[in-house]
Amino acid sequence: MAPDLRPRARLSSLGHAWRGLRTLLRSEANARIHLAATLAVLIAGAALGLNAGEWALLVFAIALVWVAEALNTAIEHLANALHPERHPLIGQAKDIAAAGVLLAAISAVAIAALVLWQRYA
Numbered sequence: 375m376a377p378d379l380r381p382r383a384r385l386s387s388l389g390h391a392w393r394g395l396r397t398l399l400r401s402e403a404n405a406r407i408h409l410a411a412t413l414a415v416l417i418a419g420a421a422l423g424l425n426a427g428e429w430a431l432l433v434f435a436i437a438l439v440w441v442a443e444a445l446n447t448a449i450e451h452l453a454n455a456l457h458p459e460r461h462p463l464i465g466q467a468k469d470i471a472a473a474g475v476l477l478a479a480i481s482a483v484a485i486a487a488l489v490l491w492q493r494y495a
């Protein structure tokens with residue numbers, strides 16, 4: 375089937391993404407922690423007067439965590455809907471998805487610490 379390129383279809387697709395973001399923030403405690411960390415880093419960056427390259431690094435680090443959390447939550451919801459009973463492979467899939475969030479968060483903390491500290495010091 376040909377992709378629907380009409381502006382109304384593209385706008386409705388954006389609406390789905392926005393609804394997903396709201397669901398993520400409403401239902402996931404981790405997403406609220408990411409939101410608090412994101413705001414703290416943005417405020418610190420603004421206070422320290424970062425340059426464009428430094429902002430690009432921070433935006434990349436922040437996006438990495440949000441993307442990992444969104445995919446982790448999507449995998450959890452899919453697994454719960456498709457296979458509500460316990461299964462070792464579902465457990466492993468969820469653990470691996472959670473590991474993705476952890477790796478993204480560790481990288482983001484390292485990037486934020488390096489960028490903010492070298493500007494502050």
Ligand SMILES: Nc1ncnc2c1ncn2[C@@H]1O[C@H](COP(=O)(O)OP(=O)(O)OP(=O)(O)O)[C@@H](O)[C@H]1O
Pocket residue numbers: 404446450457458459460461462464465466468469472
């Ligand atoms: N259906 C299942 N079968 C086997 N193990 C499961 C199953 N569901 C959850 N688990 C185990 O419990 C852990 C937590 O799963 P849950 O779906 O409660 O995610 P969560 O508490 O929202 O985790 P996260 O903090 O990573 O988002 C999983 O990482 C997995 O080890």
